[in-house]
Amino acid sequence: MNRTEWDAYFASLIGDSGTGVPGLAVMAYAGGHEVYRFAGGARRIEGAQTWPMTTDSRFRMASVSKMFTVFTLMELAEAGALSLDEDVSGYLGFRLRHPVYPDVPITLRMLASHTSGLRDGKVYSIPPSVCVQAFFTPGSPYWEDGAHFAPAGQAPGVYFTYCNLNYGLLGTVIEAVTGERFDTYQKNHILRALDCRADYVPGNLSADEFARLGTIYLKLDKQGHWDENGPWQGTIDDFGGIQPQGETLSLQNPYARDVCQSYALSDCRPGTNATIFSPQGGLRLSLEELGHVLNMVLHEGCYAGKQVLQPSSLQAMFRPQWVYDGHNGDTCGQTLLAYGLGEFFVDGTGPARCCRTMAIDLWGHTGQAFGLLSGLFIQPGRGSGFAYVMNGEALAEDDDPRSAGRFSRNYIWEENVMDGLCRLIDGL
The missing domain is CATH 3.40.710.10 (DD-peptidase/beta-lactamase superfamily)
Structure with missing residues (x-):
């Protein structure tokens, strides 16, 4: 697929109901360098007015x-x-x-x-x-x-x-x-x-950075009822454009x-x-800044000519400190089978695999809170990785059967985005 086709694929995941999301931004690295980015939909919605999702939009990244x-x-x-x-x-x-x-x-x-x-x-x-x-x-x-x-x-x-x-x-x-x-x-x-x-x-962000702060949404009203055809309801950082007191x-x-x-x-x-x-x-982060992390991790702790962390520190983070043996842990529905330090391993052939058609092993971490879904992963030894952020869900996680992945134990939103990103970086 070419860039136009990938843009169309990720744009197809944005929507106002079902498994659509209000806003989506993704970034991919291959060979140690950024090779693709996309942003679409809205970071903030106020009635009929919307503010566009961009790669420098900022969210509580879970x-x-x-x-x-x-x-x-x-x-x-x-x-x-x-x-x-x-x-x-x-x-x-x-x-x-x-x-x-x-x-x-x-x-x-x-x-x-x-x-x-x-x-x-x-x-x-x-x-x-x-x-x-x-x-x-x-x-x-x-x-x-x-x-x-x-x-x-x-x-x-x-x-x-x-x-x-x-x-x-x-x-x-x-x-x-x-x-x-x-x-x-x-x-x-x-x-x-x-x-x-x-x-x-949020109150301590600069005025420019606060203006880029996005809201996280659910189709869940104040009475606790889901209505995928109703309006998006802000769950966190829904400030209406007015910065809270520092x-x-x-x-x-x-x-x-x-x-x-x-x-x-x-x-x-x-x-x-x-x-x-x-x-x-x-932490209120942007996808752009997650790209800085990918750059640092894929270059053995070095970013913009500075050694931010020693390679040994990153190796410790991306090395299993715990591995599931069938009895020694709660696997969160078979999505966590090996954990390092602030990172976990995804077996490309396991139940939490991120790609439908290929076995791609990954290390990284997902985020899930208040309706936001995010992630940052690297492909060990390949100089490849990706990051993404989605800022809302119209369906109830777990309770609505449409939220379940089709080929993995991940949520359908994660599955759609990560499968696309895995296929993208594998094809480069």
């Missing part, structure tokens, strides 16, 4: 943010500021142990690889004045009857369960060892090195949307609670 938290973690490890295999208690300032496994230290490596024995509960983003110890303290409003600990038989260091709270704790550790707020430190180091003008706080931020709890109040960041005490920033998913 779990693709996790790799930036691990980039920051690895940078600090390279500098000797922390060790991935130290007991996290020493960084947090309180003893963190699973009550069933009190003699097993929980380490940064376990947190980053989701083998910590911790669980999300419904809420994992809490007010800045509260210490993260509240998640693990009986009687606390955030204890949730012990929901943040795995049941017996799922020991730390052995059993995998995807847990966003792990990354809230990693962000808190980053604050503890740097003495700076999580968002500020990351912006001044990893993000600056990658020439990303991203931010966790140094304020709302809690981000996709599974408890009633717990999303706004707070002044003046209440932050670095090293006690970074969950307000959502280190697991709250």
Whole structure:
């Protein structure tokens, strides 16, 4: 297929109902260089008025943010500021142990690889004045009857369960060892090195960057009813073009949307609670900036002539820290079978394969929250990779049978986009 045909393919995925999405942007690399990009549809919708999706449109990128938290973690490890295999208690300032496994230290490596024995509960983003110890303290409003600990038989260091709270704790550790707020430190180091003008706080974006901020949508009304033929309903960053006050931020709890109040960041005490920033998913990024990440990863940690991360750090991220053996984890419907540090492996012949017609192995991460679907993946040893972002869904994930993939365990939206991108880079 030529460029015009690929443009037509990706444009066909944009729509106002069914499996269509309001906006889509994709980028592909081959041989270590960008070879294709596309953007179409709308990043923002206000009645009959729309603002176009572009490759520099900015979105809350969901779990693709996790790799930036691990980039920051690895940078600090390279500098000797922390060790991935130290007991996290020493960084947090309180003893963190699973009550069933009190003699097993929980380490940064376990947190980053989701083998910590911790669980999300419904809420994992809490007010800045509260210490993260509240998640693990009986009687606390955030204890949730012990929901943040795995049941017996799922020991730390052995059993995998995807847990966003792990990354809230990693962000808190980053604050503890740097003495700076999580968002500020990351912006001044990893993000600056990658020439990303991203931010966790929409009110702190520059005026130009805020103007490019897109909204994430669902066809879900306030009464909880899906209507694919109804209007798009903004779920997050639906500001109507008016930038929120700087140094304020709302809690981000996709599974408890009633717990999303706004707070002044003046209440932050670095090293006690970074969950307000959502280190697991709250970074407002553009596809253009994800291209900078692809460039850096495909060139062994070097971007624009600067060594951002050592090759050994990237190798650790893209190396299995946990592999499913049939019993040792929750695979999220057979989509997660091997996990590294902020990245996971996709077997080109497995149930989460990304290409219908070819076996293409990939490492990377997807994002899924509030209606957004995103991803960044590389093809090891080939200098190839891709990134994408979609900002809405007209159908209910899981509950509507049309949301299921046709040849994989991925959602149909992911399947359509990733299959196209895999075929594109394989044909170059």
